[in-house]
């Protein structure tokens with residue numbers, strides 16, 4: 001009996017270790033495979049894995065921004081040791097009884113080490129407390145179903161109760177088709193949650209990363225007080241392919257990219273990844289030293 | 301009632317003779333004054349809105365307009381609004397709040413217009429701001445889904461305190477064609493998608509997305525529009541009476557939408 005309990009515990013710990021490695025691919029890279037080169041999708045030049053890691057997945061030659069996993073992003077943004085995950089085990093259901101969906105989720109949980117397409121956490125950024133949510137495009141394109149909507153809403157709620165700023169990194173293909181209409185309803189839910197938080201005087205900063213499209217763009221991602229984006233990120237409501245089919249012509253170069261949105265008045269700034277943490281520290285500082293003034297504003 | 305397949309309802313919801321927003325406004329309201337323009341860019345004919353009297357009571361009424369003749373349809377982009385349509389709707393809703401008028405919305409759209417200019421003018425932002433405007437609105441919103449409720453373009457007018465839906469209307473995360481094309485890479489499987497998506501009024505009632513299904517004539521709304529207007533008139537009167545008893549429409553709406561899908565939420569250990 002005791003032995004059984006012990007080996008179970010050991011098995012569980014080993015599994016956790018494997019999952020942690022999977023969700024943080026770069027951790028593994030640090031120790032293994034760091035001498036392996038692979039080409040930059042932007043300029044085609046060979047970049048070593050070590051170099052990708054050192055530059056936070058940004059090409060040192062052309063500045064191409066490769067995706068970053070949710071845990072990795074939190075590690076880049078939060079003060080080290082301040083990370084505390086919120087609603088780590090929260091999951092949704094299968095409202096359509098959709099063929100193969102539960103199995104797909106199970107497989108993705110195994111291969112990515114993620115529970116869902118967003119990771120929410122409490123932590124500090126330059127000493128200031130904050131609630132952060134990061135979407136991960138490896139998990140069903142970062143699509144928003146019930147679990148994602150619920151986690152975002154809860155994060156906004158935590159930020160409101162604890163008078164902390166809310167920082168959301170968006171990366172999503174849109175609504176999660178496999179959950180049907182309830183995915184659409186998460187747009188309403190997240191809009192409710194972030195507006196309520198903002199009306200209570202909360203600071204909400206959104207950072208749009210590649211890609212941010214569909215129902216996420218058309219809900220909480222577009223409602224922030226300050227909207228930032230990483231360079232070259234695809235940001236839009238309809239996908240480029242759908243638009244091309246509608247208008248029957250190819251889209252101009254750079255259409256729906258961060259720089260295009262900045263030019264059209266939908267972003268405050270395009271911020272390269274290496275400067276993101278610094279900008280966030282400044283924004284939190286501007287809203288009150290250490291975010292301390294947060295929540296004092298009264299809605300008239 | 302359930303003998304009709306979901307796909308048959310999709311077909312009925314898109315029937316060219318099915319009454320649309322314009323017909324409902326003409327049949328159920330008096331003294332309609334159309335308000336046009338978003339005061340920012342232009343006026344979108346795909347969204348029709350204004351002030352009217354409902355049994356003598358001033359209300360703001362807004363809905364997607366599809367048009368019936370070929371020319372009208374082109375003019376209204378087949379009921380697919382542009383950002384300025386949603387921004388016009390926001391303007392009308394805020395004005396309704398100022399004057400204490402309830403807002404009545406009619407939903408009938410395949411979705412927001414997926415065009416180059418629509419994107420350049422911030423289609424996503426416009427829909428998001430509509431959701432935010434509705435979530436903040438201090439007057440009640442009553443939503444009627446009368447035909448196609450397609451995607452975010454429909455939701456942008458559909459965050460009612462009460463959501464009523466006609467028996468053969470549909471409401472879904474995406475069109476069945478789009479759903480099939482994304483999940484099965486085959487848009488010709490729309491019929492199969494319709495059955496899988498749970499997009500009928502009955503399904504949505506079960507999922508807690510709508511509050512009430514309004515019956516249609518056996519052959520569908522187009523067969524006897526007068527009968528449908530009577531049903532809708534009665535349901536709307538009832539919904540307005542109920543809305544008048546809500547102390548804070550904002551809180552009521554907030555609770556309603558924060559609840560969406562919560563029944564499915566569980567916890568798993570890592």
Ligand SMILES: [Zn+2]
Pocket residue numbers: 040041042043044045059060061062063064
């Ligand atoms: Zn490069």
